[in-house]
Amino acid sequence: xxxxxxxxxxxxxxxxxxxxxxxxxxxxxxxxxxxxxxxxxxxxxxxxxxxxxxxxxxxxxxxxxxxxxxxxxxxxxxxxxxxxxxxxxxxxxxxxxxxxxxxxxxxxxxxxxxxxxxxxxxxxxxxxxxxxxxxxxxxxxxxxxxxxxxxxxxxxxxxxxxxxxxxxxxxxxxxxxxxxxxxxxxxxxxxxxxxxxxxxxxxxxxxxxxxxxxxxxxxxxxxxxxxxxxxxxxxxxxxxxxxxxxxxxxxxxxxxxxxxxxxxxxxxxxxxxxxxxxxxxxxxxxxxxxxxxxxxxxxxxxxxxxxxxxxxxxxxxxxxxxxxxxxxxxxxxxxxxxxxxxxxxxxxxxxxxxxxxxxxxxxxxxxxxxxxxxxxxxxxxxxxxxxxxxxxxxxxxxxxxxxxxxxxxxxxxxxxxxxxxxxxxxxxxxxxxxxxxxxxxxxxxxxxxxxxx
Numbered sequence: 359x360x361x362x363x364x365x366x367x368x369x370x371x372x373x374x375x376x377x378x379x380x381x382x383x384x385x386x387x388x389x390x391x392x393x394x395x396x397x398x399x400x401x402x403x404x405x406x407x408x409x410x411x412x413x414x415x416x417x418x419x420x421x422x423x424x425x426x427x428x429x430x431x432x433x434x435x436x437x438x439x440x441x442x443x444x445x446x447x448x449x450x451x452x453x454x455x456x457x458x459x460x461x462x463x464x465x466x467x468x469x470x471x472x473x474x475x476x477x478x479x480x481x482x483x484x485x486x487x488x489x490x491x492x493x494x495x496x497x498x499x500x501x502x503x504x505x506x507x508x509x510x511x512x513x514x515x516x517x518x519x520x521x522x523x524x525x526x527x528x529x530x531x532x533x534x535x536x537x538x539x540x541x542x543x544x545x546x547x548x549x550x551x552x553x554x555x556x557x558x559x560x561x562x563x564x565x566x567x568x569x570x571x572x573x574x575x576x577x578x579x580x581x582x583x584x585x586x587x588x589x590x591x592x593x594x595x596x597x598x599x600x601x602x603x604x605x606x607x608x609x610x611x612x613x614x615x616x617x618x619x620x621x622x623x624x625x626x627x628x629x630x631x632x633x634x635x636x637x638x639x640x641x642x643x644x645x646x647x648x649x650x651x652x653x654x655x656x657x658x659x660x661x662x663x664x665x666x667x668x669x670x671x672x673x674x675x676x677x678x679x680x681x682x683x684x685x686x687x688x689x690x691x692x693x694x695x696x697x698x699x700x701x702x703x704x705x706x707x708x709x710x711x712x713x714x715x716x717x718x719x720x721x722x723x724x725x726x727x728x729x730x731x732x733x734x735x736x737x738x739x740x741x742x743x744x745x746x747x748x749x750x751x752x753x754x755x756x757x758x759x760x761x762x763x764x765x766x767x768x769x770x771x772x773x774x775x776x777x778x779x780x781x782x783x784x785x786x787x788x789x790x791x792x793x794x795x796x797x798x799x800x801x802x803x804x805x806x807x808x809x810x811x
Contacts, residue, residue, distance in 0.1 A: 359533055362806040364406050365389055366777040369397055370566055370716050371423040373777055376407055379530050382507045385415045386526060386537055390426035392690055394718030401482055410435040413507055417442040418539030419523035420449035421602060426457055429487035441506060443514050444497040445522030445643045449602055454488040456632035460692045473735030515553040518542020519752050520603040521639060521646050527556055533811060538563040541754040541762060548607045548647055555766045560809055565778030566714055567755045568786030577749030578611045582620045584708055584745060589622050589679035593706030598694045598721060600687035601633035603752050604713050606640060606657060608683055613656040628661040629670050629693050630685040674700045687713050689720035699733045707742040712750040717779060756786055760793055773798040
């Protein structure tokens with residue numbers, strides 16, 4: 359058995375792991391690179407393996423850094439099945455076409471306003487490409503041990519994190535390989551805790567927060583204080599939020615704050631068609647999360663929905679106290695860029711960053727305190743208050759990652775630390791060796807290792 363690291367190695371995005379066994383090839387995740395330009399440019403290059411030779415894809419979850427390159431894989435010749443949990447398949451049916459639409463809209467905007475160096479600007483892939491990829495999806499339930507290729511068995515296990523997210527256990531010829539996927543937090547207010555880690559010979563574990571711990575901050579109280587303070591000065595709270603997961607948690611907290619009378623009764627807007635549809639999915643997958651039907655209804659009903667481009671434009675021009683939640687969470691594209699362009703120059707406003715901000719993204723630049731932000735070819739002054747709200751991350755922290763590993767019935771032969779920036783990945787590698795005494799390595803992008811019997 360061979361394991362190739364073609365994404366999610368040395369970086370927190372682009373996850374792609376190629377498993378080769380007995381003449382068959384299985385791809386675990388197929389994500390987009392995000393963040394630094396040098397990484398994003400990899401999305402435009404041919405994939406580092408021949409897509410026609412891949413027999414199947416298994417998705418741990420639907421976030422674009424794990425699923426967003428599927429339209430490229432299919433366009434370059436992949437013809438096999440894409441296996442995912444039912445909820446992951448449903449989320450991808452929303453997320454992939456939305457990703458394509460955003461790319462098409464951004465390319466069209468760049469061409470109209472001549473803000474791109476490329477003439478004409480092109481989308482990475484189209485909505486037609488996304489729809490073609492979706493036709494390859496086949497649902498695979500949680501906890502169902504299934505022979506996905508001859509002699510190769512797969513089992514999805516709950517990972518928390520977002521709807522449908524799973525860890526993946528592969529078994530072949532008495533050897534076992536475990537992919538953590540993105541692990542959620544055991545104390546997440548929205549999602550269930552991850553399942554315990556099973557026995558495995560080798561483990562591939564994410565390290566997004568491999569060098570840090572989540573603080574004990576009360577995120578709901580902190581959010582309430584930010585909203586109240588910003589409204590008092592006549593400003594708008596703008597939250598770039600991941601349409602899958604963090605948006606729903608934000609709406610839940612705002613619903614609770616309003617129900618308690620802890621914030622002014624100001625309007626709340628959700629400006630992301632995909633996030634709107636995603637929020638409705640929580641009604642259909644009630645077993646995947648912790649919410650009661652009443653809280654689910656409150657979460658879904660607290661915001662006014664801006665679906666059309668005209669509604670979004672009107673909202674970006676509005677000047678009254680409000681909360682605006684818009685994708686994307688790292689400000690890499692989509693409608694939130696128009697809101698940032700309109701609201702960053704006004705000191706009355708507040709931009710709240712939630713969740714991880716990958717290096718090189720606009721969100722990371724704001725978080726680092728840059729005073730100008732490049733949007734649509736213009737340097738926009740940052741005069742609004744910019745805050746990072748802890749306690750809303752969907753990822754397990756370093757201690758929780760190690761605790762998940764510690765629960766394995768016996769030590770694995772090797773741990774591969776992936777899906778993290780070099781600092782967090784190496785910090786987690788050292789912590790695994792120091793606290794558990796297990797051999798761990800942080801593989802480089804493009805490396806292939808032999809998993810010997």
